[in-house]
Amino acid sequence: MFGLPGLLCTVSLQCGSTPTKQHVDIYGPVGLRSFIRMSLEVSHSQLVFPYTVHELLPSEDQCPAEEFRDFSRYTRDCCSLSSDEQIIAADPTDGTYCLLENEQFTVKAFKLYHRIPSFGFVIDEKDRPGKLDVNKLRELGVPPGPLYGKLKLGSAVTLENGQTISPCDVVGDPVPGRKVCILGDCSGVTASGAARLCQDADLLVHEATLDDSQMDKAKEHGHSTPKMAADFANLCSAKRLVLNHFSQRYKPPGLMSEGDEDVTILKTQAENVLIGHSVILAEDFLTINIPLQKLS
């Protein structure tokens, strides 16, 4: 959160000095909007793009009772909401939030349990239309051009000879969209709908602050261990598990000093539990490619 105002300023600088109409939407817990506005105001920062902060309303079951704070006063005190700004409440039946849906993506969030309210996010890419069978189109006498596009997007077309061609005749299976789930600090999920949202994730990022021998301590501080992360990954049938947010005591084998522990123990412990997949330990600037599924 602390890095957000600086990130916005850097992005703005890189856009050049001309105001742009490209809009930036920011999603985070209640209180974030006031924090961003005040940070930019006190630092006299001017962004070349408009931005909107959408705030997620947490609930008291997301943290110990004594840690819960009501930040909605910030919204009342400091900010008049513009027309597109909103406080998003969770679906009361399953603790999930619908953040965004467009032609390409659905983005949802869900409640986590931590020392303070925390959230998980799911970016779910929509399926892409399958490949056109050009040979079959030629056979059926469909002329190349706009009719191809219509068929690919799922509409039937009628040829000049009166014949109707249905997409299922000439379009292959859709290419499945990819799903990435990123959880914040947590010792578990509060939302009953979390595992459903994360089902079949291509990539699941879950914290593992301490190793399994410290599970009680981890839970006490609202954190997880590799087994806890892998259990959730199994529940979701996630295809890849990335662990992050390691305690400073875990170091790569080459960088260990006295009192440090080997970070690869976290990988081993998660792999002992995770069914059928390997585990990746996150590091700064790590890039993971998630290729589109190739269909025959």
Added chain:
Amino acid sequence: MFGLPGLLCTVSLQCGSTPTKQHVDIYGPVGLRSFIRMSLEVSHSQLVFPYTVHELLPSEDQCPAEEFRDFSRYTRDCCSLSSDEQIIAADPTDGTYCLLENEQFTVKAFKLYHRIPSFGFVIDEKDRPGKLDVNKLRELGVPPGPLYGKLKLGSAVTLENGQTISPCDVVGDPVPGRKVCILGDCSGVTASGAARLCQDADLLVHEATLDDSQMDKAKEHGHSTPKMAADFANLCSAKRLVLNHFSQRYKPPGLMSEGDEDVTILKTQAENVLIGHSVILAEDFLTINIPLQKLS
């Protein structure tokens, strides 16, 4: 400024979990206190040490009239000042601020001109007592022990035989304290007392955003060029000049792409103006040693 809440949290984490009485004092422009309080509150951060924010009151001559903002309402609205918190006004005669004075250091600040009010800071180490002339002390019959300390700290002592020994008889010249001056973004100083405060600085850190061929553009945006930095360094008889805050267009020779310029031009331009000293280009994690002056 954006990095400050994160820095405080990191320092706190490294202190362990036990509250400490070590106090942290933070100095910055009006508005900083509310920013820090809100950042720590909204992020539920708890520091193990107490901290105090001392705010410097800027004036309208530090920036273009249309950019000046009165942030004192933040102080009125959100923060009740604790007994040791203060808003520090500049000395009206010379635009300098007295921030701190203890046995080791004097820390002062002064007004700069920029797109928004900006400040320079001077850390001035006090002189250390000179070396005791042990041979002379023996000759004069001063017994080793507490009398040595008294003399070193500048008090005369009387021996059992009635003879009075004055510090100037047995203590060498004091070791001069070191002076470091760090200026924020600026196209010049507003404070008439700035050059006096920075006089004979061992190290002066001054920005040079653009090279001298872009001086008009630099000034227009409230920034400096190498010549401007070196002129101020000459005015102060600074012993070393460090340039920082280069525009992204300047890159080290090995890292230049199309459209980039060689950053060493900034060094050359400053050295063409700076009298008798070399210029250092700042880079991340650069460490500069300022040795204590060795006296004979």
